[in-house]
Amino acid sequence: MKKKIKKSVAKRFKVTKTGKVLFSHQYGSHKKLNKSKSRIRRQKEPGILKGTFAKKVKQMLGNQ
Numbered sequence: 001m002k003k004k005i006k007k008s009v010a011k012r013f014k015v016t017k018t019g020k021v022l023f024s025h026q027y028g029s030h031k032k033l034n035k036s037k038s039r040i041r042r043q044k045e046p047g048i049l050k051g052t053f054a055k056k057v058k059q060m061l062g063n064q
Contacts, residue, residue: 006060013049013057021049021057 014022025043032040049057 005062009057009060013061014046015058015061015063019058019063021054022042022046023049 012023016022023047024046028040029042
C-alpha cells in the first residue's frame with residue numbers, strides 16, 4: 001500500500017536535502033512589544049530537531 005504522510009507534521013516540519021529536520025519557533029507573531037529584539041530575531045530563524053524526535057518526524061513524513 002501507498003504510505004500516507006501525516007498532514008499535521010508536514011505543515012510544521014521540513015526535511016532538508018542533508019536530512020536535517022527544521023521547525024519554526026512558536027510565539028513568533030503574538031505580543032511582540034513585550035519581547036526583546038534579540039528574542040524576536042532568534043525566533044525568526046528555524047530551529048533544528050535532533051535525536052529520536054527528529055527520527056519520528058521523518059518516519060511520519062515518509063523519509064527513512
